[in-house]
Amino acid sequence: MNDNEMISLLFDRSESVISEIEKRYKKQCIRVARNILRNEQDAEECFNDALFKLWNTVPPKEPRSLFAYLSVITRNIALDRYKYLSADIRKETDLVFEEIENCIPSNDNFEENELAEIINEFLRDEESENRKIFLLRYYEATSLSEISKILSLPETSVKMRLSRMKKRLKKSLIKKGVYK
Numbered sequence: 001m002n003d004n005e006m007i008s009l010l011f012d013r014s015e016s017v018i019s020e021i022e023k024r025y026k027k028q029c030i031r032v033a034r035n036i037l038r039n040e041q042d043a044e045e046c047f048n049d050a051l052f053k054l055w056n057t058v059p060p061k062e063p064r065s066l067f068a069y070l071s072v073i074t075r076n077i078a079l080d081r082y083k084y085l086s087a088d089i090r091k092e093t094d095l096v097f098e099e100i101e102n103c104i105p106s107n108d109n110f111e112e113n114e115l116a117e118i119i120n121e122f123l124r125d126e127e128s129e130n131r132k133i134f135l136l137r138y139y140e141a142t143s144l145s146e147i148s149k150i151l152s153l154p155e156t157s158v159k160m161r162l163s164r165m166k167k168r169l170k171k172s173l174i175k176k177g178v179y180k
Contacts, residue, residue: 003066010058033078035140050074096141103166
């Protein structure tokens with residue numbers, strides 16, 4: 001069953017589609033949440049909450065990519081839970097956000113969708129391995145050592161690539177007038 005068929009079943013309010021969505025996307029979505037929360041049980045709860053939110057938002061929303069839509073919901077729920085659980089605790093996720101903070105301007109200067117499109121355009125121009133590194137680090141909040149293991153690269157190489165990509169992204173944002 002493809003995404004369009006599953007979305008159609010969501011529009012028809014067919015509960016059977018939930019188990020199909022779970023089979024197809026649970027593992028990846030839980031990985032996103034686990035990288036943020038560092039806890040398997042919390043990650044699974046985030047995924048279950050995301051399924052509930054998916055059920056309540058489709059319809060009326062009709063996502064182009066069911067996985068992208070569900071993973072963003074899962075990620076946002078995990079980030080909210082992270083903020084709630086760790087107001088005083090510094091974790092890997094804090095480091096990730098601090099790393100990218102100097103590269104991304106505040107929300108006052110642009111529309112969120114505009115920034116997302118510029119970042120997507122930037123990533124399309126990057127080589128495949130760099131895209132993976134960037135997404136693992138700044139979307140999934142994966143640790144540098146874990147990225148190193150996943151991609152079989154030295155950790156210093158991962159750090160250097162991220163540093164160079166952040167500089168290129170900042171230049172791209174400046175060129176597009178989003179960052180001053």
